[in-house]
Amino acid sequence: MVFLIAFILIVVLLLLLSAVWPPDSPWSPWWKTYKKAGVAAIRLAKITSKDKVYELGSGDAEFLLLVAKETGASCVGVEIDPFRHIIASLRVRINGLGSYITLKKKSFYHEDISSATVVYMYLIPRVLKKITPKLQKELKKETRIISYKYKMDLPLIKEDNIRKLYMYHV
Numbered sequence: 053m054v055f056l057i058a059f060i061l062i063v064v065l066l067l068l069l070s071a072v073w074p075p076d077s078p079w080s081p082w083w084k085t086y087k088k089a090g091v092a093a094i095r096l097a098k099i100t101s102k103d104k105v106y107e108l109g110s111g112d113a114e115f116l117l118l119v120a121k122e123t124g125a126s127c128v129g130v131e132i133d134p135f136r137h138i139i140a141s142l143r144v145r146i147n148g149l150g151s152y153i154t155l156k157k158k159s160f161y162h163e164d165i166s167s168a169t170v171v172y173m174y175l176i177p178r179v180l181k182k183i184t185p186k187l188q189k190e191l192k193k194e195t196r197i198i199s200y201k202y203k204m205d206l207p208l209i210k211e212d213n214i215r216k217l218y219m220y221h222v
Contacts, residue, residue: 063135084111085174085200090118092215097170097196099123106130106168108160108183109175113140113153120152127153128168130160166190174200181205188222195222 085093093115099105101124107116110129120127131137137157144153156163161183165171168191173180180202187197187206197206197220206220 083174083201085115085118085172087118089200089215089217090115091122092212093172093198093200093217094119094122096210096212096217096219097172097198099125099170101125103169104128104167105170105172106163106165107172108163108165109173109179110140110155111136113143113155115172115174116140116153117143117147117149120149121147124152125170129153129155130158130163131155132157132159161186164190166192168195170196170198172198172200175202177202191222193221197221 093099099119099122103123103125105116105119105125105127107113107127107129110116110131111133113129116127116129119125129140131140134157137155140155144150144155165186171187171191173183175183180199181204184205191197196209197204199218199220201216203218204220206222208218209221210219211217
């Protein structure tokens, strides 16, 4: 019983720490895209039911759930963390959106994203810099890339300064 309580406390502590993790740390924080920012991202990218939306580092699938509900677009979430992946899978199932959202538990560096029409990311600057060559190599020129909170070294197409959303093409 003591071990179970200790385990639960450790999990809760890790969840709390991940919410306030500094952006320059070696681990990725677990920051959510809140509804207002998600809706603004959908509008900025003009996402429709014809799109295929990838979220790299999809966490608990908050953004993907919003996209699927609001637009009916096909969504793919890529998340390496098994805990976040399990939570996302449960949320997709509970919301009955399994026909719209596919979740993959793997590193997004190893995911083929060439079929994406929209790529959404809420990643720390160091990771955005590291993934930029992959985006340039795999994505079509017209693919819309949305970064939340942090700018990228790509041609900026549009931005929402209020929500800190940046849209790029490769």
